[in-house]
Amino acid sequence: MGKLIGYARVSTRSQGTDRQVTDLLGAGVRRDDLYVDHGVSGARASRPGFDQAVGALHEGDTLVVTTLDRLGRSTQTMLELAQELRQRGVGLRVLNLGGGDVDTSIPMGSMVFTVMAALAQMELEIKRERITDSVEKRRAAGKDLGGRRQTFTDSQIRTAVRLIESGDPVAQVARDLGISRATLYRRIRNLPSTATV
Structure with missing residues (x-):
């Protein structure tokens, strides 16, 4: 039986990975097989901890993450990763996907992963649209857009x-x-x- 390789990521240095690490250890990942990125966006193609985790995977191993968004921001990126892992004989397990545990090494898990990856990207794009729309409406109404204000008279x-x-x-x-x-x-x-x- 292969090893479980865990990966945790937070986008900013002020965030902590404690909850992710606890969940990964609880899923059976050994602390020595756990890789973490602090202050690294999921949109970046190269993430040091992620690259190490993927590099540590061998045929029969499984990459374990807590949530889908730890892998990346776009459906394309996530599906390419899932395909690459499948070709290498490596499984992908997402602990909190759709209220359950999804393992892409089985057909049903692979299908659920594909659907959830598409939904995750759609949710991100809807958020972007809302923000853009809100900024445009505030600008058109002449309202404050935030940012630094001049503090000194x-x-x-x-x-x-x-x-x-x-x-x-x-x-x-x-x-x-x-x-x-x-x-x-x-x-x-x-x-x-x-x-x-």
């Missing part, structure tokens, strides 16, 4: 200019304001009718 920047002119170091004034020197210089340059430093 021209009056505050003029005060910073006076401090610099009186001998305070630019770096210190910028630090006290909580902005970079480059930002302070840019704001000073953009002040209407003010002498630059």
